[in-house]
Amino acid sequence: MSAFAFWGAVEIGLVYAFVGLGVYFSFRVLDFPDLTVDGSFPLGAAVAAMMIIAGINPWLATLAGMIAAGAAGVVTAVLNVRFKILNLLASILTMIALFSVVIRVMHGPNVSLLRRPTMLSPFYGHGVPDYLVRPAFLLVLVVIAVILLARLLASDFGLAMRATGANVRMARAQGIRTDWQVYAGMALSNALVGLAGALFAQTNGFADVTTGTGTIVIGLAAVIVGETLIRLRGVVFALIACVVGSVLYHIAIQVALEADVLGLQASDLKLVTAVLVTLALILPRLRRGARA
Amino acid sequence: MIKVSNLSVVFGAGTPLEKRALNGVDLTLEAGEFVSVIGSNGAGKSTLLGAIAGDVLATEGRIEIDGRDVTRQPTARRAALVARVFQDPLAGSCGQLTIEENLAIAAARGTRRGLGLAIGKRRTMLHERVEALGLGLESRLTDKMALLSGGQRQALALVMATLAKSSVLLLDEHTAALDPGMAEFVIHLTDRFVRDFRLTTLMVTHSMRQALDTGTRTVMLHEGRIVLDVSGATRSGMGVEDLVTMFRRKRGKAIDDDELLTS
Ligand SMILES: Nc1ncnc2c1ncn2[C@@H]1O[C@H](COP(=O)(O)OP(=O)(O)O)[C@@H](O)[C@H]1O
Ligand SMILES: [Mg+2]
Secondary structure, eight states: OOHHHHHHHHHHHHHHHHHHHHHIIIIIISOOOOOTHHHHHHHHHHHHHHHHHTTOOHHHHHHHHHHHHHHHHHHHHHHHHTTOOOHHHHHHHHHHHHHHHHHHHHTSSEEEOTTSOOTTGGGTTSSSOHHHHHHHHHHHHHHHHHHHHHHHHTBHHHHHHHHHHHOHHHHHHTTOOHHHHHHHHHHHHHHHHHHHHHHHHHHHTEEEGGGGTTHHHHHHHHHHHHHHHOOOSSHHHHHHHHHHHHHHHHHHHHHHHHOGGGTOOGGGHHHHHHHHHHHHHHHHHHHHHHHO | OEEEEEEEEEESTTSTTOEEEEEEEEEEEOTTOEEEEEOOTTSSHHHHHHHHHTSSOOSEEEEEETTEEOTTOOHHHHTTTEEEEOSSTTTTSOTTSBHHHHHHHHHTTTSOOOSSBTTGGGHHHHHHHHHTTTSSGGGGTTSBGGGSOHHHHHHHHHHHHTTSOOSEEEEESTTTTSOHHHHHHHHHHHHHHHHHTTOOEEEEOSOHHHHHHSSSEEEEEETTEEEEEEEHHHHHTOOHHHHHHHHHHHHHHHHHHHHHHHO
16 A cells, blocks of 8 residues: 555545544434434535635634534434434434535535635645645644544533533433533534534535435444454543444545455445454354354 | 321323222321321322422322422423332333443432533442442442342432432332342331431332331332321331231221212
8 A cells, every 4th residue: 555545545534533523422322323424524524614705714604514413413412302203313414404505505405615725725835745745734633623523521520511411311310401411412423523523524625415325324333343353441441442443444435446356446445444343343243143 | 297188180181991090098207207098009109209300290180299289290300309110110210221320320310410510519428328239239330230130229219319409209110120139138228218218108019028117107009099197106016917907897898988979
């Protein structure tokens, strides 16, 4: 693999690390299987891109993308908590609706950000090649995010969120207003995915509604690959595992695509991802079955 | 002080499975009273505790805790006033969280949960409380709760229930799922905590012996009504035999009353 391809894989892995972190919050912390992310990823990208095109500061534009995506998460949470729609179905409804919303936001299925200022613009052209600037910049953001999220999960508020996902009856008996914890957790989860979308748009130079398809599976892949490789206890390691899982997964995908013997083409990616995640999901069960 | 007035709970009202689990219960607990509750299966004991805690909605009647009407408040809102230990040792804590995380969650019961570190400021206090159990769990504070035995979890659930202030402690057959040795340990621990922290307590038990040996007053429920309420000298003079006899007599009388009403 060329250095260029390798760092490209690291870069996309670090972008999707935010999806992994978001999916960790919905699937693992809240125990809420949330497919909204397939819509909140392109929504974050679309909102950030359109605001950048409108001349707004890229950092603010990214923040706006996160807020929009977080709001999408709240919609799913309200459908489930307030209106008792099954969690998976609630998230599918929001996800489908977002497809239309994203196209409205962009006045079409995609927009280009070529030659527009991005969060990365100030860091280009200082002698470091662009293909290294991008992963370095993303790594700094990811490290900051992991520190903030780990600190959040160690707070009274964070523990209340974890209790909500782990044992809702106990949480209520302890005075935790579990409805609000689900709203907050789903907002946070989808805001992280929206951030990934906004970063994807700025590192790749475009936003496209179709980039959302399969986001959930890539996020789950990051979580599961990370959990399989890093078995240390504690939430800090769980968060780091999401990041490491995402990067390794994308490097592995790159290797698989480049290996001529496998004869894969880029469009096989989703199939490969789905097969990998399926294997990761059923292997522990098969192993348990073999022991029993 | 807890004041339950004319409390009725009907499950599945208007359906063929309609069930009147509580039928006009009046019960007042003075501060510091420790009441044991007995009654056959389906008498309404859990429903009474559930109604006080907020899990079960009152169909009729009123529940006051320390002069506040909590009848319509959801569980989480009145949790500042109510501490609980469930029958199922797995129900009262989160298996995936560590011992100290579970304790920290309980220590914050009834407070606003902000962004302050949950364990940092409480570490010493939590360590001392767990050490005082004498189970050696203080060296395992960062272990997951799921690794503990039912008895260990239930002992910790009692600690959790006493970390934050409460106006009433509700115990629903909290020793029923434990082996005899551990049940004994937990019941002694209950006695000690109730004394040390001067807790107002309502304890459901399946054992008449336990009902008489622990607490200051014993109440018997039958078909959603209180049919026996003894305390003081009457109660201290009673043995399990007397209680059983009274239970038979009261139950018979309750049935007679019903027959009078329906005939
Ligand atoms: N959620 C519920 N829905 C319908 N019926 C219930 C429910 N909870 C309890 N009951 C019924 O109410 C009655 C009292 O139950 P419960 O309070 O659990 O009794 P106890 O704890 O004294 O054994 C029983 O007949 C039980 O079947
Ligand atoms: Mg019961």
